[in-house]
Amino acid sequence: MIMKNIDLTEKLVRKCMSLGADAAEVFLETNRSLSVxxxxxxxxxIEEASSQGVGFRVFVDGKMGFSHCNDLxxxxxxxxxxxxxxxxxxxxxxxxxxxxxxxxxxxxxxxFDPGITAEPMEKKIKMAIDLENLxxxxxxxxxxxxxxxxxxxxxxxxGNSNGILxxxxxxxxxxxxxxxxxxxxxxxxxGEYCTRVFFNDLKPLEEIAAVASKKAVQLLDPVMIRTQKxxxxxxxDVARALLGGIIAGINGERVLQGxxxxxxxxxxxxxxxxxxxxxDGTRGKSRGSAPFDGEGVPTARNVLVENGVLKSFIYNEKAxxxxxxxxxxxxxxxxxSSLPGIGTHNVYVSKxxxxxxxxxxxxKKGLLLLEVTGYGIDPVSGNFSGGAxxxxxxxxxxxxxxxxxxxxxRAFDILNGIDMVGNDLDMTRTNAAPTFRVAEMQIGGK
Amino acid sequence: xxIEKISVRDIPRRRFLELSMKGGLLIAATPxxxxxxxxxxxxSGRSSLPDMDKEMLxxxxxxxxxxxxxxxxxxxxxxISRQIVMEESKFKSGLYGISQGAGVRxxxxxxxxxxxxxxxxxxxxxxxxxxxxxxxxNSAATxxxxxxxxxxxxxxxxxxxxxxxxxxxxxxxxxRADQAALDYDPRIKMAMIDYYDEIRSRIIANSEGIYxxxxxxxxxxxxxxxxxxxxxxxxxxxxxxxxxxxxxxENVAPETIAxxxxxxxxxxxxxxxxxxxxxxxxxxxxxGGVLVHEAVGHPLEADNIAKGIGAxxxxxxxxxxxxxxxxxxxxxxPNFRGTINFDDEGTPAxxxxxxxxxxxxGFMTDILSAKQLDMARTGNGRRESFRYIPIPRMTNTYIEKxxxxxxxxxxxxxxxIYVQSLSGGSVNPVTGVFNFTCRESYLIENxxxxxxxxGATLIGSCMDVISNIDAVGNDLxxxxxxxxxxxxxxxxxxxxxxxxxxxxxxxxRA
Numbered sequence: 001m002i003m004k005n006i007d008l009t010e011k012l013v014r015k016c017m018s019l020g021a022d023a024a025e026v027f028l029e030t031n032r033s034l035s036v037x038x039x040x041x042x043x044x045x046i047e048e049a050s051s052q053g054v055g056f057r058v059f060v061d062g063k064m065g066f067s068h069c070n071d072l073x074x075x076x077x078x079x080x081x082x083x084x085x086x087x088x089x090x091x092x093x094x095x096x097x098x099x100x101x102x103x104x105x106x107x108x109x110x111x112f113d114p115g116i117t118a119e120p121m122e123k124k125i126k127m128a129i130d131l132e133n134l135x136x137x138x139x140x141x142x143x144x145x146x147x148x149x150x151x152x153x154x155x156x157x158x159g160n161s162n163g164i165l166x167x168x169x170x171x172x173x174x175x176x177x178x179x180x181x182x183x184x185x186x187x188x189x190x191g192e193y194c195t196r197v198f199f200n201d202l203k204p205l206e207e208i209a210a211v212a213s214k215k216a217v218q219l220l221d222p223v224m225i226r227t228q229k230x231x232x233x234x235x236x237d238v239a240r241a242l243l244g245g246i247i248a249g250i251n252g253e254r255v256l257q258g259x260x261x262x263x264x265x266x267x268x269x270x271x272x273x274x275x276x277x278x279x280d281g282t283r284g285k286s287r288g289s290a291p292f293d294g295e296g297v298p299t300a301r302n303v304l305v306e307n308g309v310l311k312s313f314i315y316n317e318k319a320x321x322x323x324x325x326x327x328x329x330x331x332x333x334x335x336x337s338s339l340p341g342i343g344t345h346n347v348y349v350s351k352x353x354x355x356x357x358x359x360x361x362x363x364k365k366g367l368l369l370l371e372v373t374g375y376g377i378d379p380v381s382g383n384f385s386g387g388a389x390x391x392x393x394x395x396x397x398x399x400x401x402x403x404x405x406x407x408x409x410r411a412f413d414i415l416n417g418i419d420m421v422g423n424d425l426d427m428t429r430t431n432a433a434p435t436f437r438v439a440e441m442q443i444g445g446k
Numbered sequence: 447x448x449i450e451k452i453s454v455r456d457i458p459r460r461r462f463l464e465l466s467m468k469g470g471l472l473i474a475a476t477p478x479x480x481x482x483x484x485x486x487x488x489x490s491g492r493s494s495l496p497d498m499d500k501e502m503l504x505x506x507x508x509x510x511x512x513x514x515x516x517x518x519x520x521x522x523x524x525x526i527s528r529q530i531v532m533e534e535s536k537f538k539s540g541l542y543g544i545s546q547g548a549g550v551r552x553x554x555x556x557x558x559x560x561x562x563x564x565x566x567x568x569x570x571x572x573x574x575x576x577x578x579x580x581x582x583x584n585s586a587a588t589x590x591x592x593x594x595x596x597x598x599x600x601x602x603x604x605x606x607x608x609x610x611x612x613x614x615x616x617x618x619x620x621x622r623a624d625q626a627a628l629d630y631d632p633r634i635k636m637a638m639i640d641y642y643d644e645i646r647s648r649i650i651a652n653s654e655g656i657y658x659x660x661x662x663x664x665x666x667x668x669x670x671x672x673x674x675x676x677x678x679x680x681x682x683x684x685x686x687x688x689x690x691x692x693x694x695x696e697n698v699a700p701e702t703i704a705x706x707x708x709x710x711x712x713x714x715x716x717x718x719x720x721x722x723x724x725x726x727x728x729x730x731x732x733x734g735g736v737l738v739h740e741a742v743g744h745p746l747e748a749d750n751i752a753k754g755i756g757a758x759x760x761x762x763x764x765x766x767x768x769x770x771x772x773x774x775x776x777x778x779x780p781n782f783r784g785t786i787n788f789d790d791e792g793t794p795a796x797x798x799x800x801x802x803x804x805x806x807x808g809f810m811t812d813i814l815s816a817k818q819l820d821m822a823r824t825g826n827g828r829r830e831s832f833r834y835i836p837i838p839r840m841t842n843t844y845i846e847k848x849x850x851x852x853x854x855x856x857x858x859x860x861x862x863i864y865v866q867s868l869s870g871g872s873v874n875p876v877t878g879v880f881n882f883t884c885r886e887s888y889l890i891e892n893x894x895x896x897x898x899x900x901g902a903t904l905i906g907s908c909m910d911v912i913s914n915i916d917a918v919g920n921d922l923x924x925x926x927x928x929x930x931x932x933x934x935x936x937x938x939x940x941x942x943x944x945x946x947x948x949x950x951x952x953x954x955r956a
Contacts, residue, residue: 044558087613386881
């Protein structure tokens with residue numbers, strides 16, 4: 001099957017050229033997926049599918065066209081390629097329309113687990129049911145919102161007219177649960193899931209269940225606080241609220257367009273020296289890793305921010321050519337039907353020296369932030385505003401839960417305000433950060 | 447599984463790409479068949495899809511119910527899409543997509559089995575039926591009714607079919623918008639224009655005997671304009687979308703859309719920090735309706751009610767909102783983006799009053815949740831494509847117009863925030879806690895809209911917000927959006943100008 005798809009990919013590159021493309025890239029993808037949802041110990045849904053599809057990126061006179069289809073009959077493929085070529089002719093020439101020549105292949109260990117399929121369906125269903133029951137054990141948990149198990153396998157095949165022909169396969173499985181805690185008129189939900197490349201690496205069900213129920217009950221009986229400025233301690237679960245804006249802000253294409261709050265910050269100290277951020281597409285056993293990126297460029301480990309100094313923007317081939325640099329291996333692709341964009345693999349904030357308890361103990365008045373809603377940092381304007389929930393800290397101790405408040409600030413103030421970083425980094429996440437503290441942010445309350 | 451955070455949001459372009467390309471499209475394509483498909487027939491309700499062999503579909507449905515089960519259906523879809531993106535006055539990409547497939551579903555009690563295939567052949571659909579039937583093992587069997595042609599009214603008219611429009615005309619629309627945005631003000635540094643159209647053809651057959659087929663054309667036009675004056679930057683957005691032919695651009699010129707985006711981008715350059723804390727909010731008519739879409743609409747979808755966890759569980763017939771608040775979901779508004787003729791289970795679209803003068807009157811159901819709750823089917827069973835099972839979704843959802851003059855609403859509000867447009871937001875449908883991000887908003891001082899303020903988050907809970915709406919204008923208007931609930935759906939949200947007392951605003955100053 002793999003050989004057949006490699007041959008097909010190569011054949012389709014030639015087909016693009018014979019139909020009139022000056023250069024062409026073929027991205028072929030095969031997928032298999034299974035998902036099971038259970039509710040109250042009964043199966044709610046079972047969904048299963050295998051699918052495939054191919055996307056064509058063609059260049060004609062420096063102009064680009066793209067088309068995709070999921071029907072791999074030869075007549076349909078030919079028609080789809082012709083559509084891309086016709087579309088390209090209508091486009092604007094761009095000297096930055098280039099395809100990679102890099103035949104390299106980063107060695108990344110353990111991206112595929114053949115054992116997932118071997119596990120019987122009954123076992124997977126039972127795991128979801130057991131997880132739901134475990135999460136319901138706490139008497140304060142009154143209802144289940146369901147538990148689920150999901151798995152997938154995919155094969156990626158990239159070929160281009162520069163002679164590139166690469167493939168790899170990957171797998172993933174995940175299990176999770178969501179529960180509701182009720183007390184009087186109060187209702188709170190808590191959920192937790194675990195995603196891994198290997199089936200046997202999934203966390204023990206007890207551990208996942210305990211986190212889900214803790215999240216549901218820990219914000220019961222909140223106390224409304226006043227509108228004020230205070231310390232904010234970011235839990236690793238909500239680090240994404242800040243990381244996401246930084247990642248969008250160092251997107252090389254947006255920087256070139258002037259649409260980033262970090263556009264003028266290269267090699268400058270824009271954040272606290274406690275902040276170091278790395279993107280690593282090469283880490284083994286990670287869902288974010290791959291031997292090459294969405295257009296075939298080998299992946300790498302890139303330091304993005306070092307001690308608060310911006311060290312690297314992230315690029316795909318097109319944005320890199322325009323910026324006069326090399327691709328950083330950050331072409332991201334959301335399947336065969338999309339053009340390569342720019343994205344990260346496994347981003348993490350380097351750990352600091354404090355325990356989480358030390359950070360809380362050192363806080364006179366502030367919020368241990370556990371939930372954030374909203375879009376995080378706006379990557380264009382650099383403003384941050386969100387809904388928030390968490391635990392209120394006074395004189396180094398947690399005193400009560402807080403819900404229904406807002407937090408806001410300017411990204412530069414927030415990032416420069418990081419004054420303590422924890423040592424509790426969990427590297428199994430694709431967006432990982434330890435607990436960290438920001439000296440002051442605006443809180444909106446009563 | 448997580449509780450899906452349900453959102454209507456700003457669509458980052460890449461995400462939009464993904465959403466728009468996920469579709470399905472019927473047809474084991476021969477070139478001749480494809481040519482027929484791409485040319486959408488005049489009018490609507492007709493489909494250029496060839497009829498499927500009904501005998502074969504009956505066999506697939508029988509196979510799906512072979513092990514037992516109450517209900518089975520087959521959904522066959524094809525989607526032909528075009529997307530053209532311009533950034534920095536250059537065509538960044540032109541995309542053409544064909545997506546096709548068929549899904550087979552079996553419902554047995556509360557259980558749903560689902561499998562789909564990219565290949566629309568009898569053999570593959572029989573295999574999907576077998577996989578989907580797994581959930582019905584050892585349950586009582588239902589004999590399927592033999593399928594026959596069924597018709598439904600159409601609320602979509604097409605004057606200029608998308609399949610007959612040359613790509614050059616699409617490009618012309620984009621160029622006009624780009625030029626208009628840049629001409630508006632020298633501080634507009636860039637426009638990003640995203641043109642998308644599709645023709646989605648559906649065939650639905652089920653064990654109750656229906657066989658339905660139609661096609662829905664869709665246009666979605668988004669202009670983003672970025673301003674930069676050396677001190678501040680703002681990315682503004684305006685959107686236009688209809689289920690219609692290309693005549694949409696004769697009714698609303700692309701320049702109008704572009705200038706609206708540019709106006710917002712320039713106005714917000716002077717934005718000051720927003721105040722933080724609980725205050726009164728006046729929301730201008732139009733896309734602000736996304737607030738009730740999120741805060742109230744999602745919690746009124748029947749799936750979480752059937753699970754017994756939704757925020758409105760057990761509240762039917764009770765007073766849940768203030769007297770001036772009536773909320774409707776209507777999938778039949780002519781050519782609207784959320785209009786569907788019939789839902790993706792074949793149930794006719796209709797006007798559903800959800801909350802009438804503050805009293806809870808209805809939930810939005812699909813076939814499964816209607817059966818679980820012993821309620822009527824409301825025509826809200828929708829799916830993103832053949833790759834997904836149908837779930838209860840909104841269509842065109844709005845606050846019914848009231849009696850107040852919008853100018854009076856503002857004038858009678860001494861202090862607060864005037865929200866002219868929202869980016870989008872999300873809700874937890876179990877707790878009803880929502881959040882929104884303001885796109886363009888102003889301070890209200892002494893009953894007047896004054897200085898622009900930076901995009902703040904608004905938060906609250908659905909029960910509070912509908913109780914705290916105390917003024918409803920007479921100026922109902924709508925805006926288009928993409929709603930996400932694990933799968934995406936095209937919707938509109940609408941409202942007249944309203945005032946909500948006591949919302950928490952996430953500003954960055956006291």
